[in-house]
Structure formats: structure tokens, C-alpha cells
Amino acid sequence: MTVSESRLTRITDPADPRIEAYRDIRERDLVRRHGHFIAEGKTVLQVLVAQDRFPVHSLLVLENRVGGIADLIGAMPESVPVYCAAQDVMDAIAGFHIHRGILAIARIPDNIAIPPEPLPASWRTVLLLSGISNHDNMGGIFRNAAAFGVDAVLLDPQCCDPLYRKAVRVSVGGVLRVPFFRTASMQDAVERLGRNGVAVAALSPAGRIDIANWKPASRQALVLGSEGHGLAPEWLTRLETLSIGMAPGFDSLNVATAGAVALHQLRTARGD
Amino acid sequence: MTVSESRLTRITDPADPRIEAYRDIRERDLVRRHGHFIAEGKTVLQVLVAQDRFPVHSLLVLENRVGGIADLIGAMPESVPVYCAAQDVMDAIAGFHIHRGILAIARIPDNIAIPPEPLPASWRTVLLLSGISNHDNMGGIFRNAAAFGVDAVLLDPQCCDPLYRKAVRVSVGGVLRVPFFRTASMQDAVERLGRNGVAVAALSPAGRIDIANWKPASRQALVLGSEGHGLAPEWLTRLETLSIGMAPGFDSLNVATAGAVALHQLRTARGD
Structure with missing residues (x-):
């Protein structure tokens, strides 16, 4: 599969106003973007093109990488511009060396914020x-x-933005596959789950139940707290709490890793 | 607990030859260090002081952080120099802003390379x-x-150095707690394990046994391959292989995360 020249918009001037959204990517990471986010690399682009929650706004691709994503470009509406540039132009636009050579801008719809x-x-x-x-x-x-x-992720107000550039990249597109919603507070989230018949359990090094012996509910939410301070004591008291058995003297797992162990255990306990 | 002034060596000149090993840390990361490595932060220093495989050579501490590690300084031999500097001097030595304020140099003994x-x-x-x-x-x-x-880690020759600065930091000192050894080749490592009565199984997305149903041996080695290419097909054929059950269409776990899931499963299956 190839991409016809007419499908591409060649950019030769880094100051071209059409690629404004790609300019100085790192500096713009420091302020919150309004209504859009940046996806990097072929793997994330594959996930982006395969979903419809976040419409693709445009692509900026290194000229020698266009052929390698011809099928993905073919899968997008003709109305999505595909900007194409040489390495030096691309680097000048972005403000640093874009070694993956593939960037996309996608829109964040207004209605994603609140859980149904x-x-x-x-x-x-x-x-x-x-x-x-x-x-x-x-x-x-x-x-x-x-x-x-996982079917959905709920975030309390203290969570960072899953659509921040680095989070999108590290997730390998996972943030585009798993629907997420902001909640007003932990209280709101826990009540919302409860009245909808979803059981809630929290992962904690001090958890009362060893997760290896845990019997998850048919509809189950798992709470992960901040790595530094852990979950607020209030929630550790009010919720069922689960611990992961570890060697003495080094009970330190990264929060994402602990979550993976718990999700695998949940899947195994259910016989999925 | 406090640290007496006589225990400290004040450094006021970034060019002081006594702190040569701390100079331009990032640039030196690019070449292999000979016989020593850098540990950063209080948590890693705690692990470093508690072990005796890697003798501590010296400390370089921000002047306002000395009090907070008084017990650790007290636990080290008097012969280990504790260099102490103001933030601007420390940053000038290291070549970037050392926000943790605690650096240590430790020696790598000659005899750690080969498994017993x-x-x-x-x-x-x-x-x-x-x-x-x-x-x-x-x-x-x-x-x-x-x-x-885990009792020990064996590395094939294609593995990077666990004592590289970033690996030490990300491990939260784990590289200082778990003994590791270089092997001549995968062949050598697998044979060595086999003749010592240690069973060998490899983790792979294409693994034949679902790890949830796995019965590990009483002495068990688990093989983790590179994230990009996975383990060489030769080994996937020759070894018992284990897979982690995942959702369709996104069988992508980070190698360290997959290893954590497998180690937890191993611990659970043994009833540890």
C-alpha cells in the first residue's frame, strides 16, 4: 500500500501556521492543553485510529515514515490532514528531535468528563x-x-491527566482503549460504584486480605492510591483492603506493578 | 541523632580533587565506570548501608540533608568520608541539579561477576x-x-548493567539486595541451572502453559526476554514456556510488570 502525493500536505517552513498545534511540544506540556492531546509513534497511532472516542485531528509524519503507516493513513477520513516534513523541519517544529517520526493530534470531546x-x-x-x-x-x-x-477507570480530582503526552506514550495507547472518567471526589466515586452494585476493594501494603485468597465480586472495583503516601487512612478503614504478599523488609512495588498483580489475580480468581 | 562537624568534610570548591568521582555524573553515565557506581537518595542509601556486597566508598550530601541521614552516617565506618556541600557547589560538581541532595559512591568487587x-x-x-x-x-x-x-539474578551478555545509575535508582536499591551474576551465554546459564537441579521456565506471550495453572518446581528459574524482540525462538522451543492471560488485542505488558505477575504467581502456587 502506498500514499498518493495528493493525500499529503508538505511542510517546508517550520513557521507554517498549519502545524501550529505541533510547535514547541515540550514547553506546551507544562501548560494544560485545551481540547486536544498529542500521540506519538506508530503503535499509539494504531490504537488511536482503531477507536472513535477521540477523533484524529491531523498527523505530522517524517517523510520517510509515510510508507510504513500507509494502511493507517488509508483507514482515516480524507478530511484529516497528513502533514509531512523532512527531519530538520520536523525537529524545528517540535523543538526537539522526534526520532519516532510520527505525531498525531486528537480532539478531546467535552462529554468525556463525567461517568454515566x-x-x-x-x-x-x-x-x-x-x-x-x-x-x-x-x-x-x-x-x-x-x-x-479493565472496563473503565475512574479518577479522583488529585489524579494527573491520562492524556498528558508522556502518559499516552507509556500506556502504549492504553489511555485510548480504556474509557476513563473524572469524579468529583473519592466519596462521590465510592458512592457511585456502591449504588450501582459494584463492590469496592483497595490495594494497600497494610491490606487485611492477602490478594492470593481474595474472592472478587462479579462486578468489582479496585482502588489504587498514590505511590508516595498511599490511600488516605479514612478509605483504608472504610473499604475492604487487599495486600500483596512480599518478602520481609522490602514491601515496595510500583503502584502500576501492584495494580497488574491485582488485576491478574482478579482475572484468575474469576476463571477468565 | 546528630552528626558532629568533625565527621564531615566540607567542600566549597567544585574543583576539589577529593570529589572527583562525583564530577559530571551524566556525561560519565555514557562511558562504563570502572569498579564503582553511584547511588542516589535516602532510600537507596539505606539499602546500601544495610548490605556488605558493595562497600561504600564515600558520600556527598547537601548540607541541609545531613541531619536527616544521621543514623545512616552513624552506621558506616569512620573511614568512609562524608563530603558535605551547599546546593550550588553540589550542582556544579554533579553537572545538574541534585534535588535529592544525597549521593554515594560504592565499590564493585572483582569477584561478583561469575555465579558460584x-x-x-x-x-x-x-x-x-x-x-x-x-x-x-x-x-x-x-x-x-x-x-x-528472588534469591539471585543471572544475566546473559546482552543485558545492560544493573549498576548503571538509573537502574539503581529505579530499583529502589533492589540491585543492591538481590545478588546478580553475569553468565557467558544463555546456553551456559541454562546448563548451569539444569545441572544444579533448578527447573527453568520462560515467560512469553506465546507461552504454552497459562501461568495461572502453573506448578513451579521447588527450585525454579524464570526467564525474562527483551521487551522488543522477546526471547530467541530457540529457547521458546527448548524451555517450558508460560503465558499471562490477557484481554484480546492488547497482549502488551512491560517486561518488569510481566515478571512481577509471574513472581507473585510463583509465590502463591508455592503457598509462601
Whole structure:
């Protein structure tokens, strides 16, 4: 499969206003983007093109990488511009060396913020994240959520943005596969799950039940707290809590890794 | 607990030859260090001080962080210099902003390279790493190995250095807790394990046994291959292979995360 020249928009001037959204990517990471996010690399682009929650706005591709994503370009509407540039132009636009050679801008619709009420009956496995502020951890959690077939992720207000560039990249597109929703507070999220018949359990090094002996509910939410401080004591008291058995003296797993162990255990306990 | 002034060596000139080993840390990361490595932060220093495989050579500490590690300084021999500097001097020495404020140099003894023969009978759980070339992954694997009580890690020649600065940091000191050894080749490592009565199984997305149904041996090695290409087909044919059940269409776990799931499963299956 090849891409016809007429499908491409050649960019030769880094100051071209048409590629404004790609300019100075790293500096713009520091301020919140309004209504769009950046996806990098072929693997993430594959996930982006395969979903319809976040419409693709445009692509900026290194000229020698166009052939390698011809099928993905073919799968997108003709109305999506495919900008194409040489390495030096692309690097000058982005403000650093784009070695993957593939960037996309996608739109964030207004209606993704709030979880539906009632929660869809199809949701069997839900993650509830509290105070996950590190983008690597956020990306890792979504990568694992996608791998283990999590149906939705709820975020409390202290969580960082899953659509931040680095989180998207680390998730290998998982943030585009697993629907996520902001909630007003932990209280709101836990109540929402409860009145919809979804059981809630929290992962904690001090958890009362060894996760190896855990019997998850048919509809189950798992709470992951911030890596530094863990979940607020209030929630550790109010919720069922699960621990992962570890060697003495080093009970330290990364929060995304702990979540993966728990999701695998949940899947195994259910016989999925 | 406090640290007496006489225990500290004040550094006011970034060009002071006594702190040569701390100079231009990032540039030196690019060449292999000879016989020593750098540990950063209080948590890693705690692990470093608690072990005796890698003797501490010296410390370089921000002046306002000395009080917070007084107990660790007290636990080290008086012969280990504790250099102490203001933030601007410390940053000028290291070549970038050292926000953790705590650096240590430790020695790598000559005799750590080759696994003992016979392998110690106390080794029940061993990791064998093949072609793990990313320092984040290496650090993550060791963090998980320490958390799940792995007895030793064997590395094939294509693995990167677990004592590289970033790997040490990501491991949260795990590389200092779990003994590791270089082997001449995968062939050598697998034979060595076999003749010592240690069973060998490899983790692979194409694995023949679902790890949830796996019955590990009483002495068991688990092989993790490179994230990009996976384990060489030769080994997937010759070894028992294990897969982790995932959602269709996204069978993508980070290698360190997959290793954590497998180590937890191994621990659970044994009833540890």
C-alpha cells in the first residue's frame, strides 16, 4: 500500500501556521492543553485510529515514515490532514528531535468528563485511582488496564491527566482503549460504584486480605492510591483492603506493578 | 541523632580533587565506570548501608540533608568520608541539579561477576534475564525481584548493567539486595541451572502453559526476554514456556510488570 502525493500536505517552513498545534511540544506540556492531546509513534497511532472516542485531528509524519503507516493513513477520513516534513523541519517544529517520526493530534470531546449514571451493566472490572500524580505511573496503570481488560477507570480530582503526552506514550495507547472518567471526589466515586452494585476493594501494603485468597465480586472495583503516601487512612478503614504478599523488609512495588498483580489475580480468581 | 562537624568534610570548591568521582555524573553515565557506581537518595542509601556486597566508598550530601541521614552516617565506618556541600557547589560538581541532595559512591568487587559453582542450595527462586537492555526495565525487574524475595539474578551478555545509575535508582536499591551474576551465554546459564537441579521456565506471550495453572518446581528459574524482540525462538522451543492471560488485542505488558505477575504467581502456587 502506498500514499498518493495528493493525500499529503508538505511542510517546508517550520513557521507554517498549519502545524501550529505541533510547535514547541515540550514547553506546551507544562501548560494544560485545551481540547486536544498529542500521540506519538506508530503503535499509539494504531490504537488511536482503531477507536472513535477521540477523533484524529491531523498527523505530522517524517517523510520517510509515510510508507510504513500507509494502511493507517488509508483507514482515516480524507478530511484529516497528513502533514509531512523532512527531519530538520520536523525537529524545528517540535523543538526537539522526534526520532519516532510520527505525531498525531486528537480532539478531546467535552462529554468525556463525567461517568454515566447508571454505570453500564457491562462494567465488570473498574479501577478507581486516587492521587496518582506521576505520568509514568498513570501510563503504566492504563497499559496494564488495557492488557487485563479493565472496563473503565475512574479518577479522583488529585489524579494527573491520562492524556498528558508522556502518559499516552507509556500506556502504549492504553489511555485510548480504556474509557476513563473524572469524579468529583473519592466519596462521590465510592458512592457511585456502591449504588450501582459494584463492590469496592483497595490495594494497600497494610491490606487485611492477602490478594492470593481474595474472592472478587462479579462486578468489582479496585482502588489504587498514590505511590508516595498511599490511600488516605479514612478509605483504608472504610473499604475492604487487599495486600500483596512480599518478602520481609522490602514491601515496595510500583503502584502500576501492584495494580497488574491485582488485576491478574482478579482475572484468575474469576476463571477468565 | 546528630552528626558532629568533625565527621564531615566540607567542600566549597567544585574543583576539589577529593570529589572527583562525583564530577559530571551524566556525561560519565555514557562511558562504563570502572569498579564503582553511584547511588542516589535516602532510600537507596539505606539499602546500601544495610548490605556488605558493595562497600561504600564515600558520600556527598547537601548540607541541609545531613541531619536527616544521621543514623545512616552513624552506621558506616569512620573511614568512609562524608563530603558535605551547599546546593550550588553540589550542582556544579554533579553537572545538574541534585534535588535529592544525597549521593554515594560504592565499590564493585572483582569477584561478583561469575555465579558460584555449585549454585547455593538455598536458591529457590532465580531470574534469568536475556537481552534486557533498557535501564528502566532492569531497575524495575530488580525492584520486583527484591519485593518477591528472588534469591539471585543471572544475566546473559546482552543485558545492560544493573549498576548503571538509573537502574539503581529505579530499583529502589533492589540491585543492591538481590545478588546478580553475569553468565557467558544463555546456553551456559541454562546448563548451569539444569545441572544444579533448578527447573527453568520462560515467560512469553506465546507461552504454552497459562501461568495461572502453573506448578513451579521447588527450585525454579524464570526467564525474562527483551521487551522488543522477546526471547530467541530457540529457547521458546527448548524451555517450558508460560503465558499471562490477557484481554484480546492488547497482549502488551512491560517486561518488569510481566515478571512481577509471574513472581507473585510463583509465590502463591508455592503457598509462601
